[in-house]
Amino acid sequence: MFAVVNILSLRLKERNMRNCPVCSSSERTIFLEKKWDDTKLTSLSYASRKAPEFMRHKLVQCAFCSLVYAETRPSNAFLADAYATADYDSQNESLY
Numbered sequence: 001m002f003a004v005v006n007i008l009s010l011r012l013k014e015r016n017m018r019n020c021p022v023c024s025s026s027e028r029t030i031f032l033e034k035k036w037d038d039t040k041l042t043s044l045s046y047a048s049r050k051a052p053e054f055m056r057h058k059l060v061q062c063a064f065c066s067l068v069y070a071e072t073r074p075s076n077a078f079l080a081d082a083y084a085t086a087d088y089d090s091q092n093e094s095l096y
Contacts, residue, residue, distance in 0.1 A: 017071050020062040027063035028071070034058040043087040 019026045036055050057070040074082075 018073065020065060020067055021069055022067045023062060023065045025062050025064040028060040029063060031059040031061040031068050032056060043085065045082075045086070 020028070034057055036057070040055065057072060059068055060071045061068045
């Protein structure tokens with residue numbers, strides 16, 4: 001059993017996928033397919049106060065603990081750059 005789990009974990013890493021962040025199980029089912037359109041990304045995409053683009057990473061549900069999580073995640077460098085270059089529109093909040 002240990003060898004099978006290790007092989008599954010290696011295959012997940014090769015495809016940039018991850019085990020469940022809560023229980024480490026590699027067993028999962030698809031919860032929602034990826035929905036992404038690079039043409040809809042703007043400088044406000046990573047701002048907190050904006051209309052949603054309704055885009056998402058592929059979400060899976062752990063077969064063991066039922067957690068729903070992103071199967072792959074963006075790198076720390078990508079997220080740091082995305083948030084550092086994002087525009088924030090706080091004009092409405094600044095009126096209060």
